[in-house]
Amino acid sequence: xxxxxxxxxxxxxxxxxxxxxxxxxxxxxxxxxxxxxxxxxxxxxxxxxxxxxxxxxxxxxxxxxxxxxxxxxxxxxxxxxxxxxxxxxxxxxxxxxxxxxxxxxxxxxxxxxxxxxxxxxxxxxxxxxxxxxxxxxxxxxxxxxxxxxxxxxxxxxxxxxxxxxxxxxxxxxxxxxxxxxxxxxxxxxxxxxxxxxxxxxxxxxxxxxxxxxxxxxxxxxxxxxxxxxxxxxxxxxxxxxxxxxxxxxxxxxxxxxxxxxxxxxxxxxxxxxxxxxxxxx
Amino acid sequence: xxxxxxxxxxxxxxxxxxxxxxxxxxxxxxxxxxxxxxxxxxxxxxxxxxxxxxxxxxxxxxxxxxxxxxxxxxxxxxxxxxxxxxxxxxxxxxxxxxxxxxxxxxxxxxxxxxxxxxxxxxxxxxxxxxxxxxxxxxxxxxxxxxxxxxxxxxxxxxxx
Numbered sequence: 001x002x003x004x005x006x007x008x009x010x011x012x013x014x015x016x017x018x019x020x021x022x023x024x025x026x027x028x029x030x031x032x033x034x035x036x037x038x039x040x041x042x043x044x045x046x047x048x049x050x051x052x053x054x055x056x057x058x059x060x061x062x063x064x065x066x067x068x069x070x071x072x073x074x075x076x077x078x079x080x081x082x083x084x085x086x087x088x089x090x091x092x093x094x095x096x097x098x099x100x101x102x103x104x105x106x107x108x109x110x111x112x113x114x115x116x117x118x119x120x121x122x123x124x125x126x127x128x129x130x131x132x133x134x135x136x137x138x139x140x141x142x143x144x145x146x147x148x149x150x151x152x153x154x155x156x157x158x159x160x161x162x163x164x165x166x167x168x169x170x171x172x173x174x175x176x177x178x179x180x181x182x183x184x185x186x187x188x189x190x191x192x193x194x195x196x197x198x199x200x201x202x203x204x205x206x207x208x209x210x211x212x213x214x215x216x217x218x219x220x221x222x223x224x225x226x227x228x229x230x231x232x233x234x235x236x237x238x239x240x241x242x243x244x245x246x247x248x249x250x251x252x253x254x255x256x257x258x259x260x261x262x263x264x265x266x267x268x269x270x271x272x273x274x275x276x277x278x279x280x281x
Numbered sequence: 282x283x284x285x286x287x288x289x290x291x292x293x294x295x296x297x298x299x300x301x302x303x304x305x306x307x308x309x310x311x312x313x314x315x316x317x318x319x320x321x322x323x324x325x326x327x328x329x330x331x332x333x334x335x336x337x338x339x340x341x342x343x344x345x346x347x348x349x350x351x352x353x354x355x356x357x358x359x360x361x362x363x364x365x366x367x368x369x370x371x372x373x374x375x376x377x378x379x380x381x382x383x384x385x386x387x388x389x390x391x392x393x394x395x396x397x398x399x400x401x402x403x404x405x406x407x408x409x410x411x412x413x414x415x416x417x418x419x420x421x422x423x424x425x426x427x428x429x430x431x432x433x434x435x436x437x438x439x440x441x
Binding site: 008011015016018020021022026027032035036039040043046047050054123124125126129130131167173174195196197198 | 296299300302303304305306311312314334335336339342343344347348349350351352353354355357358361362365368369397400401404405406407408409410413
């Protein structure tokens with residue numbers, strides 16, 4: 001009896017040491033990412049098993065919505081599309097003018113990269129983990145570090161790619177950093193997630209920087225990971241404590257991190273030069 | 282003769298526990314999700330103490346880490362520590378009344394959450410809601426039902 005118990009204790013001791021070693025390597029390095037991917041491949045069916053019935057029910061709900069509401073929705077969507085198209089015409093003119101001016105200045109012209117719509121899988125993670133799972137993976141050429149957007153703003157970047165799914169780190173995670181720029185004053189900063197408040201914090205902004213509440217921050221394109229010009233969020237509070245070296249600025253993410261269903265995976269332009277030619281008008 | 286195939290029920294129940302862990306829940310109720318995998322492991326450890334061990338719990342923990350996107354080894358260490366305690370106390374736990382058992386499970390889930398909380402604290406990603414701790418209460422409430430269901434299943438499939 002004593003022998004068996006002490007054996008279990010010894011086993012626990014070794015397993016605990018292995019766990020701690022694994023946790024430290026996982027936190028500090030990328031060495032165990034490969035291992036993580038290998039383990040998650042056989043687990044992917046579980047995620048589909050949970051996600052597909054829920055998506056099926058959602059689809060069923062759509063099917064059963066009455067003719068009347070569909071007509072109404074269709075009408076609204078058409079009106080919205082018309083509005084967006086009208087705005088788009090203006091943007092197209094502005095974009096071509098902008099490219100022309102940039103060509104005159106001999107700088108690189110902005111072209112749109114390839115875009116793919118992915119759906120967020122209906123699976124939960126631990127509530128304190130700021131990650132989501134997408135239903136597109138290696139088969140669709142998703143790559144680690146790829147920027148992910150939704151209709152209203154930047155959501156995050158891909159951190160792990162499986163054959164048919166991928167994992168996205170949201171911008172509200174403390175490990176996520178996004179280079180941003182103020183639209184009003186042009187002040188640049190790095191936006192780092194703050195998981196405790198569910199918002200984003202601007203790191204190391206001097207007290208004298210011109211940032212006010214309600215300012216909009218766009219991605220600046222520095223760092224070459226996120227494309228330039230997508231909204232990250234709106235400033236909700238600026239606290240300038242004279243006792244501290246930097247001001248503390250909280251930004252509310254523009255993307256609907258907990259509500260969107262469809263997201264956009266972006267291939268930055270330089271990676272798909274050949275495809276861009278056919279797309280540019 | 283009958284023993285080998287009937288043990289299949291153990292991984293089946295664990296898969297169901299994994300599915301329940303992944304099941305999306307609306308709004309703030311995500312914090313109340315009972316620790317399904319841990320409770321199923323506690324049940325099997327109490328009733329099949331010579332077949333379940335700390336190593337198995339550790340392996341399940343690694344799978345849970347990959348599924349939920351936490352640090353690799355975080356759930357593994359928490360599960361193996363709790364299951365170690367259950368292995369040490371299995372004969373005592375089985376003698377308890379249902380209420381006492383449920384209270385013990387609450388303490389065990391609390392310990393499990395405390396270990397996760399510590400690890401999250403080390404990496405600077407603490408849970409942002411005090412509801413985090415409510416999970417041990419919901420686990421306690423669900424425990425009698427899990428116990429009865431699994432007990433029935435164990436009798437039917439004659440797992441010993």
